[in-house]
Amino acid sequence: xxxxxxxxxxxxxxxxxxxxxxxxxxxxxxxxxxxxxxxxxxxxxxxxxxxxxxxxxxxxxxxxxxxxxxxxxxxxxxxxxxxxxxxxxxxxxxxxxxxxxxxxxxxxxxxxxxxxxxxxxxxxxxxxxxxxxxxxxxxxxxxxxxxxxxxxxxxxxxxxxxxxxx
Amino acid sequence: xxxxxxxxxxxxxxxxxxxxxxxxxxxxxxxxxxxxxxxxxxxxxxxxxxxxxxxxxxxxxxxxxxxxxxxxxxxxxxxxxxxxxxxxxxxxxxxxxxxxxxxxxxxxxxxxxxxxxxxxxxxxxxxxxxxxxxxxxxxxxxxxxxxxxxxxxxxxxxxxxxxxxxxxxxxxxxxxxxxxxxxxxxxxxxxxxxxxxxxxxxxxxxxxxxxxxxxxxxxxxxxxxxxxxxxxxxxxxxxxxxxxxxxxxxxxxxxxxxxxxxxxxxxxxxxxxxxxxxxxxxxxxxxxxxxxxxxxxxxxxxxxxxxxxxxxxxxxxxxxxxxxxxxxxxxxxxxxxxxxxxxxxxxxxxxxxxxxxxxxxxxxxxxxxxxxxxxxxxxxxxxxxxxxxxxxxxxxxxxxxxxxxxx
Numbered sequence: 001x002x003x004x005x006x007x008x009x010x011x012x013x014x015x016x017x018x019x020x021x022x023x024x025x026x027x028x029x030x031x032x033x034x035x036x037x038x039x040x041x042x043x044x045x046x047x048x049x050x051x052x053x054x055x056x057x058x059x060x061x062x063x064x065x066x067x068x069x070x071x072x073x074x075x076x077x078x079x080x081x082x083x084x085x086x087x088x089x090x091x092x093x094x095x096x097x098x099x100x101x102x103x104x105x106x107x108x109x110x111x112x113x114x115x116x117x118x119x120x121x122x123x124x125x126x127x128x129x130x131x132x133x134x135x136x137x138x139x140x141x142x143x144x145x146x147x148x149x150x151x152x153x154x155x156x157x158x159x160x161x162x163x164x165x166x
Numbered sequence: 167x168x169x170x171x172x173x174x175x176x177x178x179x180x181x182x183x184x185x186x187x188x189x190x191x192x193x194x195x196x197x198x199x200x201x202x203x204x205x206x207x208x209x210x211x212x213x214x215x216x217x218x219x220x221x222x223x224x225x226x227x228x229x230x231x232x233x234x235x236x237x238x239x240x241x242x243x244x245x246x247x248x249x250x251x252x253x254x255x256x257x258x259x260x261x262x263x264x265x266x267x268x269x270x271x272x273x274x275x276x277x278x279x280x281x282x283x284x285x286x287x288x289x290x291x292x293x294x295x296x297x298x299x300x301x302x303x304x305x306x307x308x309x310x311x312x313x314x315x316x317x318x319x320x321x322x323x324x325x326x327x328x329x330x331x332x333x334x335x336x337x338x339x340x341x342x343x344x345x346x347x348x349x350x351x352x353x354x355x356x357x358x359x360x361x362x363x364x365x366x367x368x369x370x371x372x373x374x375x376x377x378x379x380x381x382x383x384x385x386x387x388x389x390x391x392x393x394x395x396x397x398x399x400x401x402x403x404x405x406x407x408x409x410x411x412x413x414x415x416x417x418x419x420x421x422x423x424x425x426x427x428x429x430x431x432x433x434x435x436x437x438x439x440x441x442x443x444x445x446x447x448x449x450x451x452x453x454x455x456x457x458x459x460x461x462x463x464x465x466x467x468x469x470x471x472x473x474x475x476x477x478x479x480x481x482x483x484x485x486x487x488x489x490x491x492x493x494x495x496x497x498x499x500x501x502x503x504x505x506x507x508x509x510x511x512x513x514x515x516x517x518x519x520x521x522x523x524x525x526x527x528x529x530x531x532x533x534x535x536x537x538x539x540x541x542x543x544x545x546x547x548x549x550x551x552x553x554x555x556x557x558x559x560x561x562x563x564x565x566x567x568x569x570x571x572x573x
Contacts (some may be wrong), residue, residue, distance in 0.1 A: 023504050024264055050391050051407075053509075054535040056520050063524060064503065073520060075507055075535075079391065079405065082412035086507060107394030110543035118228075118573060133221035133573050142229060143573070149233055 003027035003085045007047050014046070015039050028086040036072075036089045037099040043076055044104050049085060051077040052105040055112060057119045061145035068092050070121060074101070091121065100126040118143035186214060189554070193222050197300050197558040200568035204545070204557070211553045216546040220539075220571040228573050231532030235498055236262045236336050239532065244330040246536065247567045250289035250513045252281045252321065255334040257510045260415060261519035262336050264508035266501050268471060272459040274338045275417040280351065280454045281324070281333065282416075282510070283447040287358075288317045289513030289565075290398075290440040290447075297437055297562035298369060301378045306368045313361055316354055323347045336499070337472030338464030348455060355452045362444055369437070379434035383548040383560040386431055393544045397515025397537055399564060402439045403431035409511040420457075421450045433563040471499045498527030505531075514538055514565055536570035 060066035068090035120141035295310030426442035428435035478485030501523035509518030515537030
């Protein structure tokens, strides 16, 4: 179901005008990069969106009609009266840094590490921003659209660990 | 750089102590069931800190999702959670249908409800059974596994595969339910409750089991919300969220069932909620199989998404064209140039897909929100201060599936 208009009004009052769109009953708000943390904090603390369902990212490199390179998506849920809101944040190179949501939601810890690993978006203020799925030696971010499906041969260049060195 | 004890992220005062031991639990350990690795820091037998290390499978299923079309990708969802593949199939095609705006036929909805509830029963049987096995209750495990075989038989009769079902399709399913399947499900619904009674009698008041499960791995309600827990893990902590009730998808609004909750938030509560959910799922299956609507299982030819029946292909020109278009490479159906997030209540919790469609028959981005990944992130918090033998109990109660951890 779409997000109730009172919440969107309150958000507009507090954090300024933001583009809002709706598709198949899902409301999406595009927050500017500078205000992302403010928007998330307001939604959690004032509007009761206390459940961060997911954080993900889309690389719009060759998406038809796209103007921005990356789009973060925060899936927020208000669990008391079930309501969903998707907060988007559009990012462009060279400044991809966004503030970490970990102070608000502890569950953001791993989700942000995954976005960093897969897309190379650094989260400022994250307590432990390491790669989570790929090995530490890996330099690329595999879910970016300019990364080929079959990889770039990184596996052949990994150092071989012998039993003595391990 | 491989994960070493020096990179353990733990509080200052504990990581400095030189009497602490580092123990690698996994990647291959009988109690981890799959390739999970946990680096434990031990003070004697007490766990001071734990760092889960994931990413051993390299399945790359989100990248593959950008290269397979909407019907082909269902085989990949089987491998995400191989304990309950049917629920994953339903989740994936639920997301695709939400993106395309397809409304299923009543029979199609009921069929999906039945198979996802059977998948839930089968998943909970394995998870509670393994929980029992890891804490020493072997008979319980055998009881659970026998009933899983019965459910596999039902799935085999339904779609020809026991394990990797790949049953759903956009706009419906691979085959309709035959009378034989319906009969088998009816028999299962009749015979299964006796086994559940036996299983509960075996463990609910079992001294060893209760002592190992009670007050272990406590997760409070506020923590469960903050850590984004969902499914039985959240419900055992007193978060009464269930997508089947909160945003009823498919035909869940038609059925009478309860959301099972507990307030303790420990391992025993998670076991208890799962056993209660088995009974509720059984109730849903019973209602659905008795009221199974007649009519087509797949949506019609005019929507141009589901394959038409052979009769339609041979006797109508519309059927021939649709069949031809759908089976041609790079033809298929078109999806809107839009993005959507859709989730179902999988056995482990909220299983959602974030889909970005670009108009073609291949998803531009197929993000999966797997419940196990989120739950494994809570693990260090749950295990701190407990003993080494509790690692197994907590892991079992969270039901971590390694394939879901990967991307």
